[in-house]
Amino acid sequence: MRLFLTGARMQLWLVRRQPDDLLTLCTIPFTVLMLMSIVVHSGRTDLLANAFLAPVLIGLWGFATGLAAEVLLTERWTRSLELGLAAPTSLHPVYLGRVAAVLVLGVVPLLETWVLGRLVFGVTPTLHHPGVFWAAVGASLFAMAGTGLLLAAFMLVNDNGHYQNFLSFPVYVLSGVMVPVEYLPDFLQPLSHAVFLSWSADLMRDALAPAPVAAVWWRLAVIFALGAVALVGGRLSLELTLRRARAEGSVAYA
Amino acid sequence: MGVRVREVGRTYRKGRRKNEEVVALDGLSLDVPSNEVHGLLGPNGAGKTTLCKILSTVLLPTSGTAEVFGLDVVARADDVRRQIGIVFGGERGLYWKLTARQTLRYWAALYKIPDARAKGRVDELLERLGLAEKADDLVETYSRGMKQRLHLARGLIGDPRLILLDEPTTGMDPVAAHDFRGLIGELRAEGRTILITTHDMDEAESVCDRVTLIDKGRVLATETPRGLAEMSGLQQWVEAETSVDVDGLPGVVGTERRDGVLRVRVVDAAAARVVIDFLLDRGVRSVRAVPPRLEDVYLDLVGRRGMGV
Numbered sequence: 001m002r003l004f005l006t007g008a009r010m011q012l013w014l015v016r017r018q019p020d021d022l023l024t025l026c027t028i029p030f031t032v033l034m035l036m037s038i039v040v041h042s043g044r045t046d047l048l049a050n051a052f053l054a055p056v057l058i059g060l061w062g063f064a065t066g067l068a069a070e071v072l073l074t075e076r077w078t079r080s081l082e083l084g085l086a087a088p089t090s091l092h093p094v095y096l097g098r099v100a101a102v103l104v105l106g107v108v109p110l111l112e113t114w115v116l117g118r119l120v121f122g123v124t125p126t127l128h129h130p131g132v133f134w135a136a137v138g139a140s141l142f143a144m145a146g147t148g149l150l151l152a153a154f155m156l157v158n159d160n161g162h163y164q165n166f167l168s169f170p171v172y173v174l175s176g177v178m179v180p181v182e183y184l185p186d187f188l189q190p191l192s193h194a195v196f197l198s199w200s201a202d203l204m205r206d207a208l209a210p211a212p213v214a215a216v217w218w219r220l221a222v223i224f225a226l227g228a229v230a231l232v233g234g235r236l237s238l239e240l241t242l243r244r245a246r247a248e249g250s251v252a253y254a
Numbered sequence: 255m256g257v258r259v260r261e262v263g264r265t266y267r268k269g270r271r272k273n274e275e276v277v278a279l280d281g282l283s284l285d286v287p288s289n290e291v292h293g294l295l296g297p298n299g300a301g302k303t304t305l306c307k308i309l310s311t312v313l314l315p316t317s318g319t320a321e322v323f324g325l326d327v328v329a330r331a332d333d334v335r336r337q338i339g340i341v342f343g344g345e346r347g348l349y350w351k352l353t354a355r356q357t358l359r360y361w362a363a364l365y366k367i368p369d370a371r372a373k374g375r376v377d378e379l380l381e382r383l384g385l386a387e388k389a390d391d392l393v394e395t396y397s398r399g400m401k402q403r404l405h406l407a408r409g410l411i412g413d414p415r416l417i418l419l420d421e422p423t424t425g426m427d428p429v430a431a432h433d434f435r436g437l438i439g440e441l442r443a444e445g446r447t448i449l450i451t452t453h454d455m456d457e458a459e460s461v462c463d464r465v466t467l468i469d470k471g472r473v474l475a476t477e478t479p480r481g482l483a484e485m486s487g488l489q490q491w492v493e494a495e496t497s498v499d500v501d502g503l504p505g506v507v508g509t510e511r512r513d514g515v516l517r518v519r520v521v522d523a524a525a526a527r528v529v530i531d532f533l534l535d536r537g538v539r540s541v542r543a544v545p546p547r548l549e550d551v552y553l554d555l556v557g558r559r560g561m562g563v
């Protein structure tokens with residue numbers, strides 16, 4: 001836990017000096033405006049929640065995975081990774097802390113988006129179940145950090161940006177953040193259950209709707225569990241990657 | 255024993271299909287007693303960095319064994335890490351958007367120093383390496399020398415018993431290099447063991463108790479800088495301010511004159527003695543025997559490959 005906090009604190013120091021890291025997050029509200037205007041002008045205000053949630057979740061997701069990958073790749077090419085490996089602690093809690101710190105800052109655009117929707121369209125999705133909504137946000141952030149670590153470990157091996165794109169779009173579709181999962185072909189639907197974002201999107205949408213939310217604990221637990229699986233997987237693959245690098249002598253070389 | 259390396263080999267795979275093999279270390283053995291300052295000298299590609307990486311546990315040997323204070327660097331890597339500090343030369347490895355203080359706080363945590371103690375330790379190191387005044391400026395605003403000092407501070411944060419320095423003075427200005435030598439002396443006085451790789455023969459000669467010359471992953475020789483010079487069988491020089499002719503004396507290989515200084519090359523110490531006596535008998539003052547410098551020995555053993563980096 002201390003290492004996690006060390007990583008988080010260090011990343012906040014870095015972000016303070018390098019706020020442009022957060023710039024990508026600032027683009028999210030514009031996407032929201034675009035989608036909202038489509039929804040509002042076509043009279044489908046029932047899709048408002050989708051228009052609101054999709055860019056926020058997609059943005060955060062892309063941000064988390066991109067950031068985590070960047071943290072690790074930068075560590076490698078600045079040779080800090082090598083120095084870290086020679087230290088008597090494991091590095092994954094530190095890296096997880098660094099990713100988590102920025103993810104928490106990532107909640108800001110969510111609020112920003114909210115304000116923008118109100119100012120520009122005079123509409124915001126009503127938070128019918130705020131408790132559930134924020135719990136879902138929290139669980140999703142946890143899952144994103146875990147998944148970010150997993151993807152970062154993967155990127156460390158396959159050092160090229162194509163994978164990142166390859167991973168993002170299928171996930172957007174499978175997660176049902178914009179297109180509800182029910183619209184997907186049958187054979188894809190079970191797959192989407194393995195993507196925590198689909199649970200997050202569902203739960204958040206329900207939290208925005210007036211109807212009582214069913215099975216809240218169960219669904220939160222699923223998000224947490226999927227996040228935990230990714231976290232453990234990320235931790236293991238990071239360890240394997242570093243072990244392999246140690247054997248092959250590729251720690252400092254791309 | 256501080257460091258004990260036995261028959262360590264390391265090969266890398268290179269090329270598109272990883273089918274090319276590069277031998278970086280070829281059955282290298284080395285002993286560094288505790289509290290010794292030991293220099294690793296050799297041309298580029300000799301395997302110095304590879305050896306440092308193996309000792310710092312970030313690289314596994316392909317064959318052989320290495321121990322740090324009796325702890326195997328593979329089997330007991332975690333224990334070894336607690337004992338060592340590493341400083342790799344150059345400017346990489348620092349976070350440019352952190353301050354020196356933040357950098358050291360970060361690494362203090364990674365070296366498991368409790369927060370309560372970390373603050374004092376960081377202040378102490380900032381002071382010791384002359385960074386206290388700029389401790390809260392961003393690393394990116396530092397001069398090269400300051401970055402190198404921060405690297406050193408970082409390497410010392412865990413209070414290491416063994417310090418591995420891989421070309422720590424590359425590109426340092428003469429003043430900084432001088433301070434650096436002082437620091438090495440202090441660290442030795444504190445009982446630490448130091449393994450240092452360098453291209454700078456004068457530096458090696460002045461700070462190292464013993465040096466090891468390596469080339470192509472093998473040890474050529476391990477000796478004190480002076481012992482190496484004597485052992486090398488390299489000819490000595492006698493220098494004197496005179497115009498007296500010594501060409502016919504036994505053991506004289508050649509002479510040269512520059513700016514009124516006569517330099518006589520002789521085959522060994524005995525021949526040097528003869529030349530010196532000869533000159534003194536003729537009333538010549540300021541006569542001295544000059545042993546071969548480490549650099550001469552190095553050039554003799556390794557040749558001119560990879561020099562001047």
Ligand SMILES: Nc1ncnc2c1ncn2[C@@H]1O[C@H](COP(=O)(O)OP(=O)(O)O)[C@@H](O)[C@H]1O
Binds near residue numbers: 267
């Ligand atoms: N990661 C690596 N992959 C492939 N070859 C390497 C790697 N690291 C070092 N080498 C090669 O191993 C040899 C020894 O390198 P190194 O230990 O860096 O020597 P030195 O530090 O003495 O200059 C060189 O031929 C170098 O090209």
Ligand SMILES: [Mg+2]
Binds near residue numbers: 302303420
């Ligand atoms: Mg080197």
